[in-house]
Amino acid sequence: MDSNGVDEQEMKLVQGAAGYVLEDVPHLSDYILDLPTYPNPLQSNPAYSVVRQYFVDEDDTVPQKIVVHKDSPRGTHFRRAGPRQKVYFKPADVRACIVTCGGLCPGLNTVIREIVCGLHYMYGVTEVLGVNCGFSGFYSKNTVTLTPKDVSDIHKRGGTMLGTSRGGHDTSKIVDNIQDREINQVYIIGGDGTQKGASAIYKEIRRRGLKVAVAGIPKTIDNDIPVIDKSFGFDTAVEEAQRAINAAHVEATSVENGIGLVKLMGRYSGFIAMYATLASRDVDCCLIPESPFYLEGKGGLYEFIAKRLRENGHMVIVVAEGAGQDLVAESIEQQDASGNKLLKDVGLWMSLKIKEHFAKQRKMDITLKYIGTFCPLPNFNSSYLRFLKYECDWVHVSDPTYMIRAIPANASDNVYSTLLAQSAVHGAMAGYTGFISGLVNGRHTYIPFNRITEKQNKVVITDRMWARMLSSTNQPSFMNPPNGATEGAN
Numbered sequence: 001m002d003s004n005g006v007d008e009q010e011m012k013l014v015q016g017a018a019g020y021v022l023e024d025v026p027h028l029s030d031y032i033l034d035l036p037t038y039p040n041p042l043q044s045n046p047a048y049s050v051v052r053q054y055f056v057d058e059d060d061t062v063p064q065k066i067v068v069h070k071d072s073p074r075g076t077h078f079r080r081a082g083p084r085q086k087v088y089f090k091p092a093d094v095r096a097c098i099v100t101c102g103g104l105c106p107g108l109n110t111v112i113r114e115i116v117c118g119l120h121y122m123y124g125v126t127e128v129l130g131v132n133c134g135f136s137g138f139y140s141k142n143t144v145t146l147t148p149k150d151v152s153d154i155h156k157r158g159g160t161m162l163g164t165s166r167g168g169h170d171t172s173k174i175v176d177n178i179q180d181r182e183i184n185q186v187y188i189i190g191g192d193g194t195q196k197g198a199s200a201i202y203k204e205i206r207r208r209g210l211k212v213a214v215a216g217i218p219k220t221i222d223n224d225i226p227v228i229d230k231s232f233g234f235d236t237a238v239e240e241a242q243r244a245i246n247a248a249h250v251e252a253t254s255v256e257n258g259i260g261l262v263k264l265m266g267r268y269s270g271f272i273a274m275y276a277t278l279a280s281r282d283v284d285c286c287l288i289p290e291s292p293f294y295l296e297g298k299g300g301l302y303e304f305i306a307k308r309l310r311e312n313g314h315m316v317i318v319v320a321e322g323a324g325q326d327l328v329a330e331s332i333e334q335q336d337a338s339g340n341k342l343l344k345d346v347g348l349w350m351s352l353k354i355k356e357h358f359a360k361q362r363k364m365d366i367t368l369k370y371i372g373t374f375c376p377l378p379n380f381n382s383s384y385l386r387f388l389k390y391e392c393d394w395v396h397v398s399d400p401t402y403m404i405r406a407i408p409a410n411a412s413d414n415v416y417s418t419l420l421a422q423s424a425v426h427g428a429m430a431g432y433t434g435f436i437s438g439l440v441n442g443r444h445t446y447i448p449f450n451r452i453t454e455k456q457n458k459v460v461i462t463d464r465m466w467a468r469m470l471s472s473t474n475q476p477s478f479m480n481p482p483n484g485a486t487e488g489a490n
C-alpha cells in the first residue's frame, strides 16, 4: 500500500517528458520471473504477414485527452492494443475460458465468437471453454467446449450462447476452479460489476502466483463505463429505441392532444435516452437520472406538456428508467443479486400522474399511450398509489424496454465487438493481464481494471451534448424548482 492506502499492484504508472503519464496494465512477468517467450505465430500467417507494421510497437500509447493546449502537460496515456512480436504462451499450452455476466447486450455473441475464432485462427489455440451462466457457473456448472464451428453463426442471434447471471461472485471458489481446470487465459465479458469481479479474480490469481492472464471486455448497454469512447451494443440499442419512439409518435399524432410516453433503459446513466432523443427529433422531452425534474408549478413538466399540446397538438416524452426515482415513491429500497438498485416504474407512475393532472384540471382532454410496461397485475386499479405498493418482478418480466438489448448487434457493433475481442486475445497472448480492451479516442487500448471500476460514466448535464439535446427538444432545464415542486407520490 502507498501512503494514500492505494494498492500499488493496481497502479503501474510510467512518467515521461512534458507531463506524459502511462497508466500501464499489469503483465505476467511483473510477478513471475524468467517467463519464456515465443515468436508470434501471426508472423507466418499469410493473411497478416504482408501487412506493413502489423505488430504494435511496445512504446505505442494512446492519449486519454486529445484536445490539448499549447502549454498543457501531455497527460494520461494507455497502452495501444494489438499483436506483439513476442507472445508469452505456446499456443498448444493455452487453455482459455470465456464467461458472460450481468444484463444482456447486443454483440455478446459476437465477442464470444471472435475470441474463439481469434484464438483459433490467429494463434492456433484449440482449447477454449465456455462457462455457463456467469461467475457462479465456474463452480456450479460444467463447462462447454467452444470451437469455431460451435460459434460460427451465433453473432446473428441476440443474447449470449453461454447464459448470464447476476450475483454469485465467489473469488476463491472461482480461482480454485480456474486452477483445477488448468485454465491459463480468462476472458470476462460484462459491465461495471463484472469488471469489479474480474479485478478481484486477477488479484487472487496474482496473489497465488499463477500464470493466468485475465482480460475483460466491457459490456454495458447503458454506456456507463468510464474512459472508453462507448460500449459495444450501444448503437444497436439506440437504433432499436427509434422503433419505440416512432410508435409513440404515431400514437400521439393520431389523436387530439396525444402524448406518447416511452421508457428506455438506463438505471444510473441516461445515454440511451439522450442519444435516442437526439437521433429521433420527434421527442419533445427527455428525462434522465442525472437531471432531476419536477411536475408542478412554473418550469415544471405539467406546464410544459400543456404548452406543447397547445402549440403542436401532440408530444412525445422519453424517460430513462432511473429518472425521477426520488419522486416516485418513498419505499424500502430493494436490490438485485448483484447489489444494483431495483427501480420503481417511473414510466407507469408518470403516465398515471399526467392523466390524473389533466383530468383534475378539466382544461384539456389528453390521450396518453405508454410504450413501456404492460401491466397484467390481477385486480389492478388505476390508482398509482395502489400500484406502488407492489414490488413487482412481473414488471421486469413483461417490460418491452428489454427489446432494445435482446436483439443481435447491428453491422457497426458487430465490427466493433470483433475488434474488441481480437484486441483482448492479442493482449492475453502477449502476457498482459488485469486489463480491459477498450476504445479510447478511436484507438484500441488496454486499460487497467481500476481505471474503469472506480466510477460510473454519466451524462454530464453541464456538457455540450446535454445542451444539444435540450436545444433539440426545447424542454425546460428543470433547474429552478419552485418551493414544494419536488412532489412525490402523495
Ligand SMILES: Nc1ncnc2c1ncn2[C@@H]1O[C@H](COP(=O)(O)OP(=O)(O)OP(=O)(O)O)[C@@H](O)[C@H]1O
Residues within 6 Å of the ligand: 101, 102, 103, 104, 134, 135, 136, 165, 166, 167, 168, 169, 190, 191, 192, 193, 194, 195, 196, 197, 198, 200, 219, 220, 221, 222, 337, 338, 340
Ligand atoms: N464489487 C464487486 N466485486 C465482485 N464481484 C462483483 C462486484 N459487483 C458485481 N459483481 C459481480 O459481477 C457480476 C455482474 O454484476 P452486475 O449484475 O452488477 O452486472 P454488470 O456487470 O454491472 O452488468 P450490467 O451493465 O448489465 O449491470 C455478478 O455476478 C456480480 O456478483
Ligand SMILES: O=P(O)(O)OC[C@H]1O[C@](O)(CO)[C@@H](O)[C@@H]1O
Residues within 6 Å of the ligand: 102, 103, 104, 166, 191, 220, 221, 222, 265, 266, 267, 321, 336, 396, 405
Ligand atoms: O432485469 P435485469 O436483467 O436485471 O436488467 C436490468 C438492467 O440492466 C441494464 O440494462 C444494464 O445492463 C439496466 O439498464 C437495467 O436496469
Ligand SMILES: [Mg+2]
Residues within 6 Å of the ligand: 102, 191, 192, 193
Ligand atoms: Mg452494472
